[in-house]
Amino acid sequence: MTAAVVSPDHVHATARRTGPSLPAAVGLEVRKSLSTRSGLTLVAAATLLAPAATAIAAGTASQPLDNVLGPLVITGMLSALVLVSLGVLSTAGEWSHGTVQTTFLLEPRRGRVMAAKAAAVALMGAAVAAVAAGISALVLVAMEPSASWAGGGRAILMVAVGGAVFALIGAGVGAAVGNTPGALTGIYLLDLGLLPVLQVVKPALADKIDPGNAVLNLAQGAHQALSITILAVWVGVALIAGTVLSRRRQVS
Amino acid sequence: MITVSGLTKQYGGRTVVDDVTFTLEPGTVTGFLGPNGAGKTTTMRMITGLVPATAGSALVDGRPYAAVPNPASVMGTLLDAGAVHPGRTGRTHLRLLADSLGVPASRVEGVLALVGLTDAAGRRIRGYSLGMRQRLGIAGALLADPPVLMFDEPANGLDPEGIRWMRGLLRGHAARGGTVLLSSHLLGEVEHTVDRLLVIGQGRIVADGPVASLLGTEGVSVRSGEPAALAADLVAKGYAVSPGDDGALVVSGATPGDVGAVAAAGGHVLSELRPLQRGLEDVFFSLTAA
Numbered sequence: 001m002t003a004a005v006v007s008p009d010h011v012h013a014t015a016r017r018t019g020p021s022l023p024a025a026v027g028l029e030v031r032k033s034l035s036t037r038s039g040l041t042l043v044a045a046a047t048l049l050a051p052a053a054t055a056i057a058a059g060t061a062s063q064p065l066d067n068v069l070g071p072l073v074i075t076g077m078l079s080a081l082v083l084v085s086l087g088v089l090s091t092a093g094e095w096s097h098g099t100v101q102t103t104f105l106l107e108p109r110r111g112r113v114m115a116a117k118a119a120a121v122a123l124m125g126a127a128v129a130a131v132a133a134g135i136s137a138l139v140l141v142a143m144e145p146s147a148s149w150a151g152g153g154r155a156i157l158m159v160a161v162g163g164a165v166f167a168l169i170g171a172g173v174g175a176a177v178g179n180t181p182g183a184l185t186g187i188y189l190l191d192l193g194l195l196p197v198l199q200v201v202k203p204a205l206a207d208k209i210d211p212g213n214a215v216l217n218l219a220q221g222a223h224q225a226l227s228i229t230i231l232a233v234w235v236g237v238a239l240i241a242g243t244v245l246s247r248r249r250q251v252s
Numbered sequence: 253m254i255t256v257s258g259l260t261k262q263y264g265g266r267t268v269v270d271d272v273t274f275t276l277e278p279g280t281v282t283g284f285l286g287p288n289g290a291g292k293t294t295t296m297r298m299i300t301g302l303v304p305a306t307a308g309s310a311l312v313d314g315r316p317y318a319a320v321p322n323p324a325s326v327m328g329t330l331l332d333a334g335a336v337h338p339g340r341t342g343r344t345h346l347r348l349l350a351d352s353l354g355v356p357a358s359r360v361e362g363v364l365a366l367v368g369l370t371d372a373a374g375r376r377i378r379g380y381s382l383g384m385r386q387r388l389g390i391a392g393a394l395l396a397d398p399p400v401l402m403f404d405e406p407a408n409g410l411d412p413e414g415i416r417w418m419r420g421l422l423r424g425h426a427a428r429g430g431t432v433l434l435s436s437h438l439l440g441e442v443e444h445t446v447d448r449l450l451v452i453g454q455g456r457i458v459a460d461g462p463v464a465s466l467l468g469t470e471g472v473s474v475r476s477g478e479p480a481a482l483a484a485d486l487v488a489k490g491y492a493v494s495p496g497d498d499g500a501l502v503v504s505g506a507t508p509g510d511v512g513a514v515a516a517a518g519g520h521v522l523s524e525l526r527p528l529q530r531g532l533e534d535v536f537f538s539l540t541a542a
Contacts, residue, residue: 036340102349
C-alpha cells in the first residue's frame, strides 16, 4: 500500500474551493433549462402564443377594441400557462431523467438547489411573459390603432408577474411530485378543469383561489391585497411543498 | 479519505445495509464486491448523501459529503451512467458540470480526450451507447481532478479495450496517491485492478483485506519426470499429495520452497512448481453464500 497523500494543492488544482455563488447557481439553472429542445420549445411557445392569440382575437373581433389592457393580460395568461411547464421541467424533469443525482452530487444542499431553481424559473418566466406581452402590444398597435393604451404598461408588468408566478408554481409542484407527467397533469387538471368548473358553481370561492383571476385583477387595479395574497399563497405552498419533499426524497 | 462507520439502512423492517464499517486510504484501489442486492449501491449512495442513512456515518475528507465545500472536487462519483439528460450533447453536459465545479472550459476538452469522446462530444447523449455514457460519466467524475474516485459498476457496457483503459486509469490514480472505491460484479476486472477487497453479503461486510490474503493459497502444484518417486518422497516428509491435472501433483499445506527442498534432496528434476491460489470466484461465492 502506498502511503502517498494527495496534497491539497493537487486536489484543488483546477476546481473552485467552494460551490458556485447563488447568482452563479441561478445562471446555471437557466442554462440547464435552455440547453434542451424541450426547454427551448417551451420558451418559444410561451413567447409566440400570446401574440398569436392577440392577432387572432384582433383579426376576428366584430368591434374595435376599447382598451388593450384586457386582451394583453388574457393572452398573456396563455403564455403563463405554458411557463408552468417550464417550471415543472426544471424540477420534476430532473427527477424523471435521473439528472437530479448529478445535481445533488454537485450541490448536496437541496434547499439551495431549490432556491436557485425557483429564482431561475421566476426570472425566465417574467422575461418570457414580458417579451410575449410586448410583442402582443406591437400586434395591437398594428391591428387596433384606435384602442386606448391606458394601463397598457401595467398590463405588461402584470403579465410578467403572472409568468413568474406560474413558472414558480410549476417548479414547486414539480419538485413536490418528482414526476413530470404527474405534475403537469395535476396542475393543468386543476387550472383548466377544476377552477373553471368552480367558477361556474361557486364563483365567489373561485375568485378567492384562482391565480389567473388574481393576475387579471392586479392588472385592473382591483382587489389588490386579495390578489397578492392569492398569488403568494399559491407560490408559497408550492415552493414549501417542493422544498420539503425534495429534501426528504431519496435519490435511488 | 473515506471513513464509513456503522452505516445502516433499513426500509421498513428490512435491513439492506447492516453496520458497514471501513476506511479507505490514499494510494489504494479498493474493490467493493457483492451479489446483486447485497447493499453496494445503497452504501455508495449513503456515502454521498443521496440516500439518508438510518444509522451510522460516512465521512469524506473528514466531513459528511454534504458538508464538504464543492464536494465533487474532492470525490468524483459515477453511480449511474444513465443519469444524464438525453437531449443535451456530451460537451454541453460536461460544460454545465465544469461551471458548477468552477473548472475552466478547457478542462472539458481535456477529459473528453482522456475518455475518447472528443468526436462524439457534439452529439446528443440519447445517441450514445451504454459504454459511451459510462465514459461520459467517468469524464464528469474526473473534471475537477478529485483525489477520491467512487465508481459503481463502471465497466458496464465497456468493451475489453475500454475495461483495460479504465483499469489503467484507476491504477494510475491510486499510484498518484488517489483513493479509489470500485464496485463491480466482474470478478476478473476487480481481481486485476484492486489492492484490497471489501466483500458485502446480505448487507454486511463479510471480508475486508488485501487481495492476496483473501485469495490465499491452497498448496503447491508440481510436475516432475518421475511423479511417483517425487510423491513418495513428499509423503515420507509428511505432506499430503494428490493427483492434479495432466500428471501434476498437488501438495496440500506446502509452500513452493518446501516442495523444492524435498525435490532437491531426492534429486528430482522439476518442470513446474507453482503455488495454487483460490480464484476470486471461489472466494466470492464462499463468502457471500446465504
